[in-house]
Amino acid sequence: MSSKKKTILKVIILGDSGVGKTSLMHRYVNDKYSQQYKATIGADFLTKEINVDGDRTATMQVWDTAGQERFQSLGVAFYRGADCCVLVYDVTNTKSFENIKSWRDEFLVHANVSSPESFPFVILGNKIDIEETKKVISVKSAQDLAKSLGNIPLFLTSAKSSINVDPAFEEIARSALQQNQNDADAFEEDFNDAINIQLDGEADSCAC
């Protein structure tokens, strides 16, 4: 029953204000970059048709959120039904890196995902085009964090110079698709379980 329905992959981008969430989304969906993206207020979204498993297509919905802390209270509404969550930090901003864990926790508490231990996250360290001297987060410490949070895939990207954005989103699409299918399978399992219970009941009544 779920195979006929269009596959929709919902991806949420989270991270501190100014790390480049909007730029990454526009780079991936439209392959464009502007120095002048306005601050996101509430949530914006873009969609992109993608190929999965060779000939199948899916719609990837990318939801871009506001970075200021107070907007998290809207998250409850927007996180629901997500298939993958992208956590972004800025390689030149220590605070944004330190907040990655709390963004993940915040998401898990509000998203109401079926199995939090296996829910897919991807970490993006953005703005790697900026000169070396300004970078404050080493590759090593980023890898350590990704490992400590449960071996989350990590990509160092630049939305401005279009570095690693496509490979990162390919991984995001892959894990979102996996999650989407797991959920569909779980739904079907529940569905079958429900039928089984009924059958069991009938068998009992026959035995009487």
Next chain:
Amino acid sequence: MGSTSDSYSSSQETLATLESNTIYDFIPSYINLGFQKELKLKIIRDTTNPVVLEILGSEKFGFIENKVRSKCWHCLLSRQLRLENSRNNDVLIDHPDENQINLDVKRSFSFVENTKHRDFLKDLLSRIIIGIFRKHPKLRYYQGYHDIVSLFILVWHSNEEVDLSLSTMILSAVDAQFDTVFECVEIFTLVYLRDFMMNSLDFPIDQLKLISHLIKEKDPDLYHSMKLDKISPFFAISSILTFFSHDLKPTNENSIIWEIFDLIISKNSSFIPILIFTNFILMQKQKLIDQINLNTENFDNETDLIHASIQQILLTSISNENFFFKIMTITRLNYNRDVKLLSKVLFDSRIINCGSPLLTTAKGNNKTLFDTKDIDNLIDKQIKINGTRKNIRQTNTRFNIVLYHVINNKHLLVKLSILVGLLAIISKFSNRNLIWETYHKTKKVWLDPLHCLLHNPTSYLYSNNN
């Protein structure tokens, strides 16, 4: 209810005839728009009476051009709040939100092409916003406030040639102008934006709910087909927080956003943004329903479906400014009736905090001139209410986090289950008699004192006295 929705659609049909129902309707309609504006401009320039200015600003075209607008806004705003002390330059204590302010200032004025002028405007924006928060440290900055302040700056600084020569010329003139802009921004902030400047979004979210309530009153069918009984109207958050200045950019003197602010300031009414958004939804009803139907396949849940559909329609409407001019006409036309309706909704729903600008403005002719002390009291009251609500929400979230960890930590869940099971077994077998006796012994005291009292009052009192 039916009658309000009927009269709404009929008002749409007769839009053209009713558009002329304004103060300048002595100007024949065959006169072209340019000349109509020119005539109105002359009247505004000659007007010294602020009450007449309020009427002129509320009507079609608003105050027409920025040169005149800057004087009108200053005149009207200074009649809404009397500031005791002027700009305080000496405050040097950083406000905790300055980092966020800097981030947002950096990406402002993206529509200004001349980079030199853009930098000039950004510098001004930063100085004004930081000045406001250092002067009013109790207020908190929110993303979107920078869009509103940007608009104010452009009223005084839309001419790049003048600005660029000013920045290198007479400093005292620049300073005097800075003080006027600052004063206007400060009054506007304190009179209209308090709800948004607490440390949470609770109050603005309450305001959004009014949109749903209004749609329910005006068009119950649309209310149900948009599932507004089930979903939170977060789709309007950026429009309400910024009074539309986030989406409708002041790219030239004729931009619709000026008229929106002219109307808010002239009517002295925080209702305007809510009414405009409601009218936008009602006027785009069919397009919205079509878009929702078109999108149904592409969304897994209703919140996403409605949010995305409205966002798509809003984006296409923005590119068509004529449509927004029509919304403005409807908003002006229905204003008095809608204020009554919204006041009733405010009263019935009781969701708006008692210090809200929604309750302290929009009083029609009974306008209040506030002073700094009044505003300070209102802010304190609001901070208190917001704090209480935030605490309740945080306690709930903390409870959810604990619950979440218990449910998702299988080891902990197993341990807890085993513990409960063990306690049950112990109570059943090991100390069966002891527990049973304890229960019966103490029953009179902690379980059923009234029962005892009624059956045997003397012994109960006696035992208690002992």
